[in-house]
Amino acid sequence: LFNLVKKGIKNIKNIEVVICPPFTYLSSIKYQVSSIKLGSQDVFYEEKGAYTGEVSPRMLKNLGCQYVILGHSERRIHLGETDEMINKKVKATLKKGLKVILCVGDKSRKSKEDIKEVAFQLKKDLKGIKKSDFKNLIITYEPIWAISTMAGRVATPKDAKEGAEFIQKTLIKSFGFKTAKKIRILYGGSITSKNARDFIYKGKMDGLLIGQASLDPKEFIKIVKSLSS
Template identity: 40%
Template sequence: MNGTLAEIETIVKRINEAGLDGSTEVVVAPPALYLLKIKEELKPPAQVSAQNSYTVKSGAFTGEISPDQLKDAGVHWVILGHSERRSLFGDTDKLVADKTKAAIEAGLAVIACIGESLEQREKDETQAVVERQLEAIAAQISEANWKDIVIAYEPVWAIGTGKVATKEQAQEVHANIRQWLAKRVSQSVADSTRIIYGGSVNGKNSSDLASAADIDGFLVGGASLKPEFIDICKSKA
């Protein structure tokens, strides 16, 4: 929930002038109020994403946006299950899974967020938590649907705190997620699904994190509002 019209125009101008060559897929997720404006002004290859969507096509759900409305507006991506949605607004694993299914059925691509709290990490529950969150999604979709999903691992304890999982910590979880996909879905899905890292990523640490074998990109928070976002975009993962 950041940005004014003037600030967002500055960010869009920065991205448009960054010389992105399309080798890294860049998706920008503004507040819903600005989606159509940014879609009109953002130049390819950069794309636009919503930050959330609901489970049904239409109805009396004041304040929500349906995946079909996003599709109708030409918005191809949606972020679902972000830790703030889970912790602040009560999005359960089941609700995130239902939203994911609805988004895919509407023809959207989903950035599905998973991750553990500091308490869960300290109790050595990281893998159990991410597997539980992924299982809820896997139970709702087919193997073919995974081509439309990017998994974003975001340790909650590292979001907006300045604390960053080390490359080794992040790589371990990413590798375990890939192994889980191989066992639960298929080796093909495990090999092809992009798993990105989110949690205080910035221009200084992105290149090191990107060098890890199973980190395929980043879900960027506060740094996306700053010029260093372009440096992150150019960190080849």
């Protein structure tokens, strides 16, 4: 899968591509990355200790990782990951000099009040983070109401734009305009080669966190190429 993607996008220069495989594949991919950057799907917040099965930020850095996805909706929903746990992971990851891709999202969009859940997540997840670390922080808007298998509707670029604008306003209010502007905002959820450009250009997003489509190398390559043209 990785080799197919690497070959398919080797001539694309103007897009940053980060691959985040399961832990078990990190070591084998480490020596193959070139223009593609390597990331992890999770991390533990302690550097050492009796935590059987966990992977620390130091381990990830030694494997060549530059990015770590934290707070993904699947971990929040299925594994009971709390904002307090995510906050510890964010701090530990940034402390090690790795870049954080923090996922936040609202469970419903039935009223204008529902999106405020994102503000609560940001407040808890970023508690105690130094402003100097914000250059290594990326936020992904991941609307649970649209990406769940039980979702009633699919999010539009307009929905993504509203989510991104709310995130930016929340960050400006909490950390100031100058600091907030350093943070890139991505959209994550039901991305395909047919809608990727719309989410970037109509949704005014800085990038995309691609889920299901990333498991299909041909589709993933199409997405990357659609954004480079």
